[in-house]
Amino acid sequence: MKGVKETLRAALLSFVILAVLLGAWHLATLPKEQAAASDDEYAKLMGKGAKKSDGFPTPAQLGETIVRQLSDPFYDNGPNDKGIGIQLAHSLARVGAGFALAMLVAVPLGFLIGMSPLLYRAFDPFIQVLKPISPLAWMPIALYTIKDSSVSGVFVIFICSLWPTLINTAYGVGAVRRDWLNVARTLEVRPLRKAFQVILPAAAPTILTGMRISIGIAWLVIVAAEMLVGGTGIGYFVWNEWNNLNLTNVIFAILVIGVVGMALDILCGRLQTLVTYVE
Amino acid sequence: MSAFRNPLDPNVTLGACPCGQHASAAEHDAQAATGERSDDDSIDALNRRVVESAVMRALFPRDATRRRFIRAVGAGTALSAISSVVPFGALEAIAQEKGPLEKKDLKIGFIPITCATPLIMAHPLGFYKRQGLNVDVVKTAGWALIRDKMLNKEYDATHFLSPMPLAISLGIGSTAVPMDVATIQNTNGQAITLHVKHKERRDPKLWKGFKFAVPFDYSMHNFLLRYYVAEAGLDPDKDIQIRVVPPPEMVANLRAGNIDGFLGPDPFNQRAVYDEVGFIHMLTKEIWDGHPCCAFGTSAAFIRENPNTFAALYRAVLEAARMAREAKNRELIAKVIAPTAYLNQPETVVAQVLTGKYADGLGAVKTDPNRIDFDPFPWQSMAVWILTQMKRWGYIKGDVNYKQIAERVFLVTDARKRMAEMDMKAPTTSYAKFKVMGKEFDPAAPDKYLASFAISRAA
Numbered sequence: 001m002k003g004v005k006e007t008l009r010a011a012l013l014s015f016v017i018l019a020v021l022l023g024a025w026h027l028a029t030l031p032k033e034q035a036a037a038s039d040d041e042y043a044k045l046m047g048k049g050a051k052k053s054d055g056f057p058t059p060a061q062l063g064e065t066i067v068r069q070l071s072d073p074f075y076d077n078g079p080n081d082k083g084i085g086i087q088l089a090h091s092l093a094r095v096g097a098g099f100a101l102a103m104l105v106a107v108p109l110g111f112l113i114g115m116s117p118l119l120y121r122a123f124d125p126f127i128q129v130l131k132p133i134s135p136l137a138w139m140p141i142a143l144y145t146i147k148d149s150s151v152s153g154v155f156v157i158f159i160c161s162l163w164p165t166l167i168n169t170a171y172g173v174g175a176v177r178r179d180w181l182n183v184a185r186t187l188e189v190r191p192l193r194k195a196f197q198v199i200l201p202a203a204a205p206t207i208l209t210g211m212r213i214s215i216g217i218a219w220l221v222i223v224a225a226e227m228l229v230g231g232t233g234i235g236y237f238v239w240n241e242w243n244n245l246n247l248t249n250v251i252f253a254i255l256v257i258g259v260v261g262m263a264l265d266i267l268c269g270r271l272q273t274l275v276t277y278v279e
Numbered sequence: 280m281s282a283f284r285n286p287l288d289p290n291v292t293l294g295a296c297p298c299g300q301h302a303s304a305a306e307h308d309a310q311a312a313t314g315e316r317s318d319d320d321s322i323d324a325l326n327r328r329v330v331e332s333a334v335m336r337a338l339f340p341r342d343a344t345r346r347r348f349i350r351a352v353g354a355g356t357a358l359s360a361i362s363s364v365v366p367f368g369a370l371e372a373i374a375q376e377k378g379p380l381e382k383k384d385l386k387i388g389f390i391p392i393t394c395a396t397p398l399i400m401a402h403p404l405g406f407y408k409r410q411g412l413n414v415d416v417v418k419t420a421g422w423a424l425i426r427d428k429m430l431n432k433e434y435d436a437t438h439f440l441s442p443m444p445l446a447i448s449l450g451i452g453s454t455a456v457p458m459d460v461a462t463i464q465n466t467n468g469q470a471i472t473l474h475v476k477h478k479e480r481r482d483p484k485l486w487k488g489f490k491f492a493v494p495f496d497y498s499m500h501n502f503l504l505r506y507y508v509a510e511a512g513l514d515p516d517k518d519i520q521i522r523v524v525p526p527p528e529m530v531a532n533l534r535a536g537n538i539d540g541f542l543g544p545d546p547f548n549q550r551a552v553y554d555e556v557g558f559i560h561m562l563t564k565e566i567w568d569g570h571p572c573c574a575f576g577t578s579a580a581f582i583r584e585n586p587n588t589f590a591a592l593y594r595a596v597l598e599a600a601r602m603a604r605e606a607k608n609r610e611l612i613a614k615v616i617a618p619t620a621y622l623n624q625p626e627t628v629v630a631q632v633l634t635g636k637y638a639d640g641l642g643a644v645k646t647d648p649n650r651i652d653f654d655p656f657p658w659q660s661m662a663v664w665i666l667t668q669m670k671r672w673g674y675i676k677g678d679v680n681y682k683q684i685a686e687r688v689f690l691v692t693d694a695r696k697r698m699a700e701m702d703m704k705a706p707t708t709s710y711a712k713f714k715v716m717g718k719e720f721d722p723a724a725p726d727k728y729l730a731s732f733a734i735s736r737a738a
Contacts, residue, residue: 041644042638042642042643042644044627045627045631045636045637045638045644046552046553046555046638047553047625047627047628077619077620078402078415078416078620079415079416079417079418080416080417080418080619080620080621081618081619081620143424143427143431144427147430147431147432147433148431148433149424149427149428149431149433227420228420228424229420229424230418230419230420230424231417236420239420239527240418240619240623241623242527242528242531243391243527243528243623244619244623244624245530245531245550245554
């Protein structure tokens with residue numbers, strides 16, 4: 001009973017914080033009186049009187065934009081003007097492809113490294129050097145060698161989501177309790193069976209944690225990568241609206257990016273609880 | 280059998296036959312199979328009939344209506360009335376190019392600036408379609424990316440800064456791949472914009488320590504800005520800082536105070552005024568009236584492999600340039616290219632650039648119909664000037680064979696041929712003298728010109 005009450009109170013508090021933020025925002029963006037221009041023609045050319053798209057929007061304007069964008073998310077006016085739904089689909093497809101490839105490499109490789117202390121030491125310097133490189137720094141090299149901008153985007157996602165999973169897998173595999181391995185040895189379990197039925201379930205929670213970090217980073221990076229190479233995706237949408245200095249659309253895109261990122265994280269969290277065990 | 284059926288004859292039926300010569304498609308096929316052709320019709324007359332028939336069929340989908348119309352007004356009146364709105368001559372020229380298109384689905388890159396007007400407007404106005412091409416015009420984030428996507432062959436043709444094909448062909452700032460300039464996209468149309476806080480510092484001598492943005496190293500913007508400040512006695516490499524910023528990001532940077540000004544393409548000069556963060560110090564037209572800025576081009580390999588497609592593309596862009604040159608069309612063009620899919624700018628900003636009636640950001644309305652123009656002819660003398668400046672600022676080292684490079688990259692022969700097809704007047708010479716800030720440039724003596732500058736990196 002106490003738990004439910006706590007949740008309610010937290011929700012109420014969240015709501016109050018939101019209301020305060022929106023109120024402050026509304027007050028800060030109240031339209032100012034525009035000085036009456038002396039020269040009518042000049043004022044008209046400067047766009048006075050007409051609705052200008054720049055400047056910080058009021059919460060009401062943002063609401064309007066959200067309704068307008070979400071009421072038709074899948075329109076397609078040629079390669080440079082697509083609905084938010086299509087842009088999101090492009091971004092998610094890139095993240096999905098890059099992330100899947102990274103997992104195909106990171107999990108088996110992490111397994112190998114984790115099971116063999118020799119390999120662990122041999123690979124360690126490479127991982128330590130490559131891990132801290134900003135994935136976007138790979139972009140010029142990727143564009144030059146891969147010669148395809150959208151594959152380069154996938155490559156950048158691949159390289160940034162590789163490391164957390166690789167390191168976590170290696171750590172998880174290396175940290176399986178010795179007792180369990182000893183039991184397996186006593187029972188003369190073959191290596192393959194040992195890997196799949198003893199080590200994998202034992203290391204799964206750590207591996208999933210790595211994947212959760214990876215997908216979070218991948219989603220962070222895709223926006224920046226798409227702003228750089230353009231074409232399609234939510235990052236391109238932000239860039240295109242930045243060109244037009246249309247902050248309302250940029251804020252809308254930021255909200256969408258946040259919500260999708262949260263959804264991806266929740267999804268990974270669910271998977272994680274599935275494989276978690278109590279010792 | 281029958282002579283060519285005259286589409287202006289009220290007694291003739293224009294059937295579903297593709298050439299318009301037969302009453303039905305079946306009859307057409309039958310004659311085509313026997314290879315029979317009337318000898319008394321010359322190819323030209325035949326061609327004209329085909330074009331006329333096609334136009335008449337398009338104008339009067341119902342044959343009965345066409346016959347009634349011609350009976351009522353007479354064939355002569357009908358022809359002159361129709362030819363006043365439909366350029367029969369141009370259509371015939373197009374029909375004469377018999378070669379089949381090697382490639383129909385094309386991707387053309389562009390940067391969202393008014394320089395690319397002909398290339399962009401050809402898309403919504405259907406000029407590419409009219410040439411049988413299915414073109415996607417793709418907005419691109421910056422010039423380096425345009426270069427990479429051309430080198431990767433992701434784009435078939437593109438909007439270039441006019442010095443870029445010279446630099447890429449020479450392998451400067453890039454791997455060396457031969458690139459060609461088919462047409463100049465626009466002349467003039469740039470400006471020096473300063474932050475509003477510098478309203479009192481209009482004299483370039485006071486600009487020491489300023490930070491300026493230009494779109495790319497190999498751009499007219501860079502060379503004109505360097506020329507302008509050097510004339511005022513400032514060394515562009517030591518006394519000011521010049522940064523490369525993609526045009527769409529210039530206004531945001533100016534607002535944030537990252538830069539003091541920029542020599543950039545429109546609509547961003549006008550956009551800075553519209554957003555009240557900058558004012559137009561001067562149009563680049565005042566530095567060199569008629570200077571080229573952007574170009575339309577592609578790789579030499581694309582032209583070699585797809586000559587007919589290239590010719591069709593050429594005509595589409597020339598047709599757009601011809602329309603864009605007319606002052607009366609500018610308002611319409613602004614409306615067509617301002618939406619999200621193209622420039623993504625408020626229409627009034629684009630209209631102020633194209634019509635030349637603009638707010639300067641200092642409280643005055645100025646009118647200059649030549650603020651931007653779209654003369655497509657790729658003067659080789661322009662290429663030579665660009666090369667002298669590339670050498671002047673140390674982008675090229677050593678001896679330069681100016682004429683040879685200019686003639687390889689700027690395709691004047693093609694330009695003349697295609698412009699003649701479109702009934703456009705092309706100059707007969709490829710080199711012309713012009714003045715930059717009052718100083719005459721003679722393309723025949725580039726080295727002498729280069730040696731005349733006090734501030735220069737050329738050895």
